[in-house]
Amino acid sequence: MHRYVQLARMKRASHRLAFTSAESVTAIAMDACYEAPDAFARAFRQRFGQSPSSFRKSPAWGPWLLAFGPLDTARSKRMPRTFTPDDVVIRDVAPTPVAILQHRGDPALLGATLQRFIAWREAAGLHPDTNPTFNIWRSERRPALPSDYSIDLCVGTEKPIDGAGGEVVPGVIPGGRCAVLRVVGDTGNLEPAALYLYRDWLPASGEELRDFPIYCQRLSLFPQVPEHAAVAELFLPLT
Incomplete structure (x- = not known):
């Protein structure tokens, strides 16, 4: 249990180093319950083969992913996700204009794409408290070939986006009926919730899918909150 808690604290600390710039290494160390920065x-x-300052400048995501394999395994065994039809609501969703940064390729490199996305939205003044965060999955979470992995990182905005020559392009998440499933805690792995919607809820519901992939809105973001307090809603578009 102690090792599990240590891993969870270190995971949040590493996310804060990689994805935030305002907090000092000392403050992050203290919040992770270390008595001194050294x-x-x-x-x-x-654990990661890098100093905190080196990781903040240029994270090595391969060793990072390997380090947290035991944490993810322990979490799935200790706290398996279960859902029921009562957890799913059907909602009419309004169209949402978004700015999109696409990640195409090995999911092990997603961390670097996330860093660029966060840096862009900060520079554009699109804070998560005022502009919603979305992910659109264009592939399975674990495709047969890592190169086939595909996800869109999105921030809601009505500001004009000049996509000419840049990574960030404008887009719209279309409105319409959606089956919505809220997930609280460990929103870094929404695969169990997505599989429940596709494999269990959808066949029993009599509903039909619309021609738009499953997506999520992240309502409270890790590491701004601890993993157990993170909240996301999955949207399965319906006809």
């Missing part, structure tokens, strides 16, 4: 630095280097 103790945090030693533990961080031992």
Whole structure:
């Protein structure tokens, strides 16, 4: 249990290093319950092969993913996700204009794409508290070939986006009927919720899919909140 708690604290600390710039390494170390920055630095280097400051500048995502494999395995065994039809509501959703940064390729490189997305939205003044965050899955979470992995990182905005020559392009999440499933905690892995909607809820519902992929809105974001407090809603578009 102690190792599990340590891993969870270190995961949040590493996310704050990689995806936030306002917090100091010392503040992040203290919040992770280390008595001194040098103790945090030693533990961080031992686990990831980088110092906290080096990770903040240029994270090595491969060792990072390997380090948290035991945490994800333990979580899935200790806290398996279960859903029921009562957890799903059908909602009429309004169209949402968004700015999109596409990630195409190995999911192990998604962290670098997330860094660019967060940096762009900060520069554009599109804060998560005022402009909603969405992910649109264009592929399975674990496709047969990692190169086939595909996801759109989106922020809701009505500002004009000049997509000419840039990574960020304008788009719209279309309105319409959607089956909506809210997930609280560990929203980094929404696969169990998505599989429930596709494999269990949809065949029993009598509903039919619309020609738009499943997507989510992240209502409270890790690492701004601890993983157990993160909230996301999955949207399955229906005819």
